[in-house]
Amino acid sequence: MDACRLLLLLGLLAAVAPLASAQLSPEFYKASCPDAEKIVAAVIEKKLKEDPGTAAGLLRLIFHDCFPNGCDASILIDPLSNQSAEKEAGPNISVRGFEVIDDAKKELEAKCPNTVSCADIVALSARDAIRIAGGPAYRVQMGRRDSLVSNREEADNNLPGPDIPVPKLTSEFLSRGFTAEEMVVLLAGGHSIGKVRCIFIETDATPMEPGYQASISKLCDGPNRDTGFVNMDEHNPNAIDGTYFANVIAKKMPLTIDRLLGIDAKTTPIIKDMLNKPADFMPSFAKAMEKLSELKVITGKEGEIRKSCSEFNNPMPATGGSVIRISSASPEDLEGLSSGGKQVSGIVSQGSQNPLPEPAKVVDAHRKKVAGRHPKLRGVHPQ
Numbered sequence: 322m323d324a325c326r327l328l329l330l331l332g333l334l335a336a337v338a339p340l341a342s343a344q345l346s347p348e349f350y351k352a353s354c355p356d357a358e359k360i361v362a363a364v365i366e367k368k369l370k371e372d373p374g375t376a377a378g379l380l381r382l383i384f385h386d387c388f389p390n391g392c393d394a395s396i397l398i399d400p401l402s403n404q405s406a407e408k409e410a411g412p413n414i415s416v417r418g419f420e421v422i423d424d425a426k427k428e429l430e431a432k433c434p435n436t437v438s439c440a441d442i443v444a445l446s447a448r449d450a451i452r453i454a455g456g457p458a459y460r461v462q463m464g465r466r467d468s469l470v471s472n473r474e475e476a477d478n479n480l481p482g483p484d485i486p487v488p489k490l491t492s493e494f495l496s497r498g499f500t501a502e503e504m505v506v507l508l509a510g511g512h513s514i515g516k517v518r519c520i521f522i523e524t525d526a527t528p529m530e531p532g533y534q535a536s537i538s539k540l541c542d543g544p545n546r547d548t549g550f551v552n553m554d555e556h557n558p559n560a561i562d563g564t565y566f567a568n569v570i571a572k573k574m575p576l577t578i579d580r581l582l583g584i585d586a587k588t589t590p591i592i593k594d595m596l597n598k599p600a601d602f603m604p605s606f607a608k609a610m611e612k613l614s615e616l617k618v619i620t621g622k623e624g625e626i627r628k629s630c631s632e633f634n635n636p637m638p639a640t641g642g643s644v645i646r647i648s649s650a651s652p653e654d655l656e657g658l659s660s661g662g663k664q665v666s667g668i669v670s671q672g673s674q675n676p677l678p679e680p681a682k683v684v685d686a687h688r689k690k691v692a693g694r695h696p697k698l699r700g701v702h703p704q
Contacts, residue, residue, distance in 0.1 A: 344620035345462035349441075354433035357463075361442060364425040365449040373559040376450040377515025378418035383447040383614065384511060385416050386440075388497070389479035391617025393468035393624065394439035396476070397422060399631040410476030415518075419631070422446060426630050439630035440465035444614040451610065454514055456561035459607035461614060466624030469633060484526060484577040487585040497616060503609040505582065505591045509565040510606045512553050517575050519549040526577040527584065533573040551575045563603070566596040 350357040368375045386396040389407070396413060400406040407413055422442055429437045441463045448461045481490050494504040519541030524534050533555070541549050552558035553575065554568065568574050569583040569592050582588045595602055625634050 345464045345615060345618065347460055347462050349463035350433070350437060354429065354436045356432065357429060357437050357441075358445060358461075360428050360432060361425045361445040362449045364421065364428060365446055366453060368421050368424070369450065369453050373454070374515060375418060375421060376454040376559065376561075377511075377553075378416070379421060379446050379450040380511050380514070382416055382418045382422075383443050384507070385413055385476070385480060386443055387613055387616045388481075389475045390472070391468075391619070392440055392444060392465060392614055393617075393619050394443055394465075394627070394630060395468040395471040397439055397443070397630040398471035398633065400473075405473040406471035407473055407476045408471075410473045410480070412480040412482070413476055418446070422630050430628065435626055435628065438465050438467050438624075438626050440467050440618070442630070447614070448610070451510070451561060454559060454561050456510060457603040457607035457610075459611050461611075464618075464620055466619040466621070467627045467630075468619060468624055481578075483521065484523065484581075487578075487581050487588055490578065491587065499609070499612070501587060502591055502605070503612065505588055505595070506602065506605045507609045507613065508579065508582065509563070509595070509602065510561055510610070512574070512576065512579055513561045513563075513565045514559055515553050516550040516558065517553060519546050519551060522551060522575045523577050527580045528572050529580065530572040533571075537575060561606075563595075563599050566592050566602075570596060 365375075365379070382396065383392070385407075386392055386394060389395075396407045396416065397419060398406040398408065400409045408416075422439065425442050425446060426437075426439060429442070441461075444461050444463075444465065448459060452458050479493075481493050485493075491501050491504060494501070499507070519537075522537060522541060524537055529537070536555070537551060540551055554560075554564060555573065557564070565574075565579075569579055572580055572583065574580050574583075583592055595605075628634055
């Protein structure tokens, strides 16, 4: 492809995203399902009362759906024994909140059959979870359609790892239209809440405050290494409150990437500016979340409105023009990956009040298997 044709193609692709998001509207379901937002909000409120850690899961869920290839609910599709899906990707093995989306979809189908997309439910659920967790309220435009593709490789290759170098991470966000400031506030909101498993904490990767490091070691050394959890915020892990910036500067964050942001020449000034102007965080986070939730959406007659969020309406067979790529995993690996599957939430669950313990050898074997397929994955980051 010559340079002129390449530039033309890039220009056309750049024009598609604004056109798609322009078809979204906050009143999209005003006639077809006027109570859609209320129904989703009621489900989220109930779930967060049962387990406040659900907010971290839903916030992480929208990021992992939108960042690889747009907000299209492709992460919700269940893998099969002979077909892979995004849920199988290394960075997504620990994502939780699928059962919450399923519950909201069930309520909506009872009220407004074949009307509200799963992609819109993901966006609304994240918005409501953020608000209930103390974060900002913001507008969610609706009208997204659900994808016809769920590609494990897209997620494996396009989701940043928890120890990614800051310049590379910044480049990943810039390529999707986000500024460095927007990247920082998105990480600040997402990494303010939830928990992270001890096996994914690298205390020696970058400087950590000695007292904090000692507390991490006390929680995670020895037999707790494979089953223990550490709160992202040691004081208030269920509230989005802007303390992230002080924790980063103090080197009191468990994940490597957050500590790297506090020492990088380009992101440190952003962190300090947010620390000195605390009133700026909430509106900045709200705007960044609005932008994230409209990333490369499918609208109009593209895609579909799924009847079940974990399945395509008319899945194609594995042979021929499959909408899901052939899986490299065995059926045993995939067992438990269905919506709300206990194996997934038990092995690498984030933010749950009642994580299901798994034998250390299962965790280790699973982690090695995933890491072998996904070299970048040395851990997971909660949201």
